Every structure is written in structure tokens, then in C-alpha cells.
Amino acid sequence: MHGSDMSGADDIPDTNDHGIPNDLNYNINNNNNNNDNNNSNNIPQFRDDNSLISSENQFEAHITKPYTIKNKNNQKNGNLVEISTLSNTPSFTDITPSSENNNKKIEKIQYDEMKLNSNDDDEYDSKNTNDRTDNDRIIIKPVNDEDDTSVIITFNQKMSPFIIILTFVASLSGFLFGYDTGYISSALVSINKDLDHKELTYGDKEIITAATSLGALISSIFAGTAADIFGRKPCIMFSNIMFVIGTIIQISSHTFWQMAAGRLVMGFGVGIGSLISPLFISEIAPKMVRGRLTVINSLWLTGGQLIAYGCGAGLNHVHNGWRILVGLSLIPTCLQFVFFLFLPDTPRYYVMKGKYDEAKEVLRRSYVDTTDEIIEQKIHELRELNKSIPGKNKAVQVWNTIKELHTVPSNLRALVIACGLQAIQQFTGWNSLMYFSGTIFETVGFSNSSAVSIIVSGTNFIFTLIAFFAIDKIGRRVILLIGLPGMTVSLAMCAIAFHFIGIKFNGNDAVVSNGGFSSWGIVIIVFIIVFAAFYALGIGTVPWQQSELFPQNVRGIGTSYATATNWAGSLVIASTFLTMLQNITPTGTFAFFAGLSFLSAIFCYFCYPELSGLELEEVQTILTDGFNIKASKALAKKRKKQARMVQEHLKYEPTQEIIEE
Numbered sequence: 001m002h003g004s005d006m007s008g009a010d011d012i013p014d015t016n017d018h019g020i021p022n023d024l025n026y027n028i029n030n031n032n033n034n035n036d037n038n039n040s041n042n043i044p045q046f047r048d049d050n051s052l053i054s055s056e057n058q059f060e061a062h063i064t065k066p067y068t069i070k071n072k073n074n075q076k077n078g079n080l081v082e083i084s085t086l087s088n089t090p091s092f093t094d095i096t097p098s099s100e101n102n103n104k105k106i107e108k109i110q111y112d113e114m115k116l117n118s119n120d121d122d123e124y125d126s127k128n129t130n131d132r133t134d135n136d137r138i139i140i141k142p143v144n145d146e147d148d149t150s151v152i153i154t155f156n157q158k159m160s161p162f163i164i165i166l167t168f169v170a171s172l173s174g175f176l177f178g179y180d181t182g183y184i185s186s187a188l189v190s191i192n193k194d195l196d197h198k199e200l201t202y203g204d205k206e207i208i209t210a211a212t213s214l215g216a217l218i219s220s221i222f223a224g225t226a227a228d229i230f231g232r233k234p235c236i237m238f239s240n241i242m243f244v245i246g247t248i249i250q251i252s253s254h255t256f257w258q259m260a261a262g263r264l265v266m267g268f269g270v271g272i273g274s275l276i277s278p279l280f281i282s283e284i285a286p287k288m289v290r291g292r293l294t295v296i297n298s299l300w301l302t303g304g305q306l307i308a309y310g311c312g313a314g315l316n317h318v319h320n321g322w323r324i325l326v327g328l329s330l331i332p333t334c335l336q337f338v339f340f341l342f343l344p345d346t347p348r349y350y351v352m353k354g355k356y357d358e359a360k361e362v363l364r365r366s367y368v369d370t371t372d373e374i375i376e377q378k379i380h381e382l383r384e385l386n387k388s389i390p391g392k393n394k395a396v397q398v399w400n401t402i403k404e405l406h407t408v409p410s411n412l413r414a415l416v417i418a419c420g421l422q423a424i425q426q427f428t429g430w431n432s433l434m435y436f437s438g439t440i441f442e443t444v445g446f447s448n449s450s451a452v453s454i455i456v457s458g459t460n461f462i463f464t465l466i467a468f469f470a471i472d473k474i475g476r477r478v479i480l481l482i483g484l485p486g487m488t489v490s491l492a493m494c495a496i497a498f499h500f501i502g503i504k505f506n507g508n509d510a511v512v513s514n515g516g517f518s519s520w521g522i523v524i525i526v527f528i529i530v531f532a533a534f535y536a537l538g539i540g541t542v543p544w545q546q547s548e549l550f551p552q553n554v555r556g557i558g559t560s561y562a563t564a565t566n567w568a569g570s571l572v573i574a575s576t577f578l579t580m581l582q583n584i585t586p587t588g589t590f591a592f593f594a595g596l597s598f599l600s601a602i603f604c605y606f607c608y609p610e611l612s613g614l615e616l617e618e619v620q621t622i623l624t625d626g627f628n629i630k631a632s633k634a635l636a637k638k639r640k641k642q643a644r645m646v647q648e649h650l651k652y653e654p655t656q657e658i659i660e661e
């Protein structure tokens with residue numbers, strides 16, 4: 001049907017009857033020698049099942065999606081093809097569109113490189129150019145690279161209802177994280193004298209609040225390793241048990257210390273959930289939506305905080321309302337536990353434990369239209385990958401992993417970024433508002449302080465939703481660099497307004513020198529809302545994408561470090577904020593946070609590369625010899641352009657028939 005003459009390397013390739021360029025084999029097999037003419041006998045031949053094997057047995061190709069490209073004058077049929085290498089060489093998946101009408105979209109595939117014949121002017125300008133002599137060449141990621149744990153076919157992968165259910169159930173941990181950190185703001189206001197028959201002091205409030213962060217800090221240190229040993233699902237179910245015990249201790253407490261102990265136990269659950277839930281989602285999500293599915297966890301989180309505030313406001317004046325508020329968290333915990341009784345763990349975990357049948361079953365249910373052969377191949381890749389974790393036994397492995405995390409430069413940079421972002425997220429003060437906004441708004445003269453807190457956490461939720469849409473399209477770096485300066489300005493405005501309100505502390509009582517609620521009070525509220533918006537848009541959301549920074553063999557421990565940094569920051573803020581207000585005044589406190597936000601913006605400007613749209617291996621490449629901001633931006637831009645090109649292809653309606661000779 002199509003010609004079979006060999007085209008020059010930069011021309012449009014001729015294609016065979018299956019839409020495969022005839023020079024495909026040539027390109028794959030001639031990576032190391034530039035013999036331009038030896039392909040003529042090597043035109044790929046398809047077997048009956050639409051797969052082919054090259055004569056050298058170096059690669060295998062499968063037709064995954066037939067398509068028709070139509071334009072005004074012409075109609076062209078072709079096939080999207082998945083290519084994978086056999087033996088021990090890395091395999092990769094890509095498309096091979098074929099159409100003379102579409103020459104801008106034709107990709108030539110080589111063993112480890114892809115040459116794009118596009119009029120692309122945004123060249124990848126990496127410093128690592130040793131193996132990229134041609135600006136137009138980019139390294140293509142091997143499919144058995146670690147994070148393809150979640151991937152079979154790199155595009156056009158339908159979301160199965162099974163993946164949606166798994167994401168939904170796993171992200172209940174995000175909800176619990178949010179709810180349990182959110183309800184404390186209103187509970188602190190409504191507890192009154194229910195504990196030990198006396199008002200809580202600022203110090204008491206800090207301890208009750210910080211106990212959860214402390215518990216979360218402790219459990220997050222071990223959660224990554226525990227998830228590898230026991231599994232993700234058992235860890236989440238264990239966190240459910242912690243939630244239940246912690247909740248019961250709290251709702252039955254009549255003493256301050258019992259309440260603090262309940263919060264601590266609940267914190268163990270929060271810490272485990274905060275780490276495992278995004279990890280679980282990233283391991284079951286199709287690659288193309290993995291970033292967004294991770295943000296879904298953040299949406300549940302901020303949604304949980306919002307609901308906690310809403311319930312808090314509703315129960316504000318109900319006798320013992322705070323006990324109901326705390327008790328409500330039993331519902332999602334129990335639901336999650338029961339759901340998980342019927343749901344599996346991630347395929348990657350099963351492969352780690354040698355449970356290949358279970359892994360296959362999960363993959364089959366996750367990727368409904370995928371052939372058994374591809375599933376087998378995926379399992380094979382995961383097994384290969386599994387071997388890459390060094391060490392004879394678990395203890396040696398853990399130690400080697402820690403060493404690897406610190407000694408491999410790209411890992412160390414990933415660690416600096418992941419922990420840096422989590423620290424910034426906490427030390428710029430957002431959670432002081434989360435935990436104490438009720439107290440703050442009460443201080444500046446609002447009687448229904450919980451209602452104002454709802455507006456603040458509602459803003460947090462809405463802007464997390466905006467981040468959901470922006471994080472891949474606009475990019476992580478851009479939203480961070482919009483968010484942090486915005487936060488700096490808002491915090492500075494609050495610092496100024498607090499100065500004019502003139503709050504003085506007299507023991508535990510805050511005295512407003514200019515007579516309570518004033519227009520400066522409104523300025524504070526407005527800028528706290530603006531602060532919430534800028535926070536949620538960037539630094540509230542981006543750090544939870546932490547797993548993309550690490551290669552698979554150090555991901556568990558790397559994300560444990562980062563999550564522990566988050567909780568350490570949360571702990572410091574929760575346990576010092578009210579004391580800071582007293583000792584360095586609200587103006588000093590907010591000015592301090594403004595200063596940290598400013599420094600954080602500088603850190604992100606110099607150290608946070610743009611990672612949206614990048615292959616995970618490319619993230620490692622970017623971080624190999626520096627933070628390579630410029631190269632990352634250029635590459636991200638290029639990748640997005642390619643993604644649009646793929647989308648263009650998919651716009652053409654697919655035919656169901658494969659064209660036969």
C-alpha cells in the first residue's frame with residue numbers, strides 16, 4: 001500500500017502496510033553503526049496477532065491502536081505502535097505515526113534515542129550534552145525505568161473504574177489528614193472548661209495541637225520502610241486502627257493529658273496516611289494522569305479541612321459539640337478499613353514480594369483493554385527493577401538505600417528539593433492559621449471566628465482545585481514562583497495591620513489596644529484569605545509531588561525524609577506559634593513568616609527545576625550535575641509540545657480495522 005523505499009534519515013519514512021515506517025528496523029538496529037543501507041531486508045513483518053519481532057530479536061512491536069488520519073484531500077491509515085526490546089536491554093513504548101500528510105509529527109525511533117522531525121525551535125539545551133550531539137535528539141526513557149510501575153502504555157490509556165475506586169479509597173487518608181488537622185481549630189475554641197474543669201492556656205492548646213504533628217512525625221519516619229516490608233495496604237489499615245484508638249481516647253477524655261494522648265495516637269495514623277496515600281496512588285495510576293491523581297489526594301486533604309471547619313462552626317455552641325466533631329472522623333476511617341478488606345495492594349508491592357499472580361490480576365483489572373502479553377512484559381519489567389535494589393537482606397538494603405540517597409548527586413539534589421519544599425510549606429506559617437485561625441480571629445474581634453475560618457479553608461480548597469488544573473499545564477515551578485511572592489506580600493500586609501491593631505498579651509489573654517474589631521481587622525482577614533490562595537496554588541500542593549523527584553530504589557526512604565520534614569515543621573509551628581505571638585508580637589511573627597517566604601522564593605528560583613511533563617528518568621538527568629533550571633524549562637516546554645502533537649493524532653478518529661495486505 002505504501003512505498004517501501006528507504007528514505008533518508010531526515011525524510012518522511014515510507015511505511016509498510018501496517019503503518020510502520022520501513023526504516024524502523026534500520027533505526028533500531030543501527031544505533032551503533034551508521035550503515036545506512038542494511039535495512040532493506042529487515043522490513044518488519046507482522047505476525048497474526050499484530051506483533052512483530054525483528055530479525056535480530058532486539059525488539060518487539062505491537063499495534064496498539066489503528067487510526068485514520070483525514071484531511072481535506074486525503075485519508076491515511078496507520079497504526080500506533082508499541083515497541084519494546086527483548087532480552088536484557090531496556091524497552092520503550094512509543095508511537096510511530098505514519099503519514100506523508102503529517103510529516104511534522106513523524107517520529108523516528110532508535111534503540112535509545114528518538115529523533116523528532118518537527119519544526120521545533122525550542123531545543124533541549126542540557127549541560128549533559130555528551131550523548132546529545134544533535135540538539136534535536138532527546139533520550140527516550142526505558143519503560144523499565146522505575147516509575148513505570150504504573151504504566152503499560154504511555155498514552156491513550158483509559159482510566160478503568162477500578163483505578164478510580166482505588167484512588168478514591170486511598171485518598172480517604174488525605175481526607176483524614178485534613179479533617180484531623182482541621183477540626184482542632186474549632187475544637188480549641190469550644191472545649192472551654194471541659195478538660196480538667198479549667199480554660200486551656202495557650203501552652204495547653206499548643207501541646208494538644210502539636211501532639212498530632214509529633215505522632216505523625218514519628219510514624220512517617222518508619223512508614224516508607226514499613227510499606228516496603230508489610231505492604232501499602234496493611235500500613236493504611238494499620239493507620240485506620242490508630243485513628244480509631246486515637247479518636248476514642250479523645251472523645252472520652254476529661255483531662256488535658258488524655259486529650260493530648262489521643263491526639264498523639266491519632267497522629268500516628270495521620271503520618272502513615274500522609275505518606276502512603278500519595279505513594280499508593282502513584283503506583284496504581286496510569287502515568288499520564290499520575291500527577292493529577294496525586295493532587296486529588298491534596299484535594300481530599302483540603303476538602304477534609306474545610307468540612308472540619310464547617311462541622312466545627314455548626315457544632316460551636318452545642319454542648320460537648322467538640323466530642324461529636326472529633327467522633328465524626330470515625331466514619332471515613334472505618335469506611336476506608338472496610339473497603340480495603342476487599343481491595344488489593346499495588347502491583348509493584350506484589351512483585352517485590354514475588355506474588356506475580358496477584359500483581360497480574362491487579363494490572364489486568366487496572367488496564368482493561370490490555371493483552372496478557374503486555375501484562376507479562378510489565379511484570380517482567382517490575383521484576384528486573386526489583387533486583388536493582390541493592391543488598392543481601394532487608395537491613396543491608398535499607399542501609400545501602402540510605403547511602404545511595406546521600407551519595408548519588410542527583411538523589412541528594414532530589415532530597416534537598418523534596419525536604420526543602422516540605423520545610424517551606426510548613427515554615428511559612430500556613431498551618432498556624434489552620435490550627436489557630438479560630439483563636440486569631442477571636443482575638444481581632446470576630447465573634448463567629450469559626451465561620452471566618454471556613455472562608456480561609458474554603459479558599460485553600462478552591463485554589464488547590466486550581467492547582468489541580470495548573471500543575472501540569474502551567475507547571476510546578478511557575479505556580480510556586482507565583483505563589484511564594486504572593487504569600488510574602490500578604491504576610492507583610494498582615495504584619496502591618498497587626499501593628500495598627502496593637503494586640504498586647506496579658507498572661508493568656510490577648511488585649512486589643514484600639515478597642516476590638518476595626519478596619520485593620522478586615523485588612524488582616526482579607527490578606528489572610530489572599531495568603532491562603534497563593535499558598536494553596538503553589539507550596540501547599542507542589543511538595544506532595546515529592547515521589548517524582550526520586551528514582552524508585554530510593555523513593556520510599558526519600559519520601560519518608562520529606563514527609564518527616566513536613567511533620568517536623570508542622571510540629572515546630574504548632575508548638576511555637578502562640579508563644580511567638582506573645583513573645584515577638586503578631587507583627588513580629590507575621591513579618592518573620594514574610595521573610596521566610598521571600599527567602600523560599602529565592603530558593604525555588606535557583607533550585608527547583610520545572611518537572612512537569614518530564615519523563616522520570618529525565619528528572620534524574622536534569623539533577624545529575626546541578627539543578628539545571630534552564631535545561632529543565634526548555635525540556636518541559638518541548639515535552640508539552642510533543643504531548644500536544646500526540647493529542648493531535650488522537651483527535652483523528654481511530655478505525656477499528658487493521659489494514660491487511
Ligand SMILES: O[C@H]1[C@H](O)[C@@H](O)[C@H](O)[C@@H](O)[C@H]1O
Nearest residue numbers: 181301302431434460540541
Ligand atoms: O498540603 C497540605 C495542605 O496545604 C494543608 O492545608 C496543610 O494543612 C498541610 O499541612 C499541607 O501539607
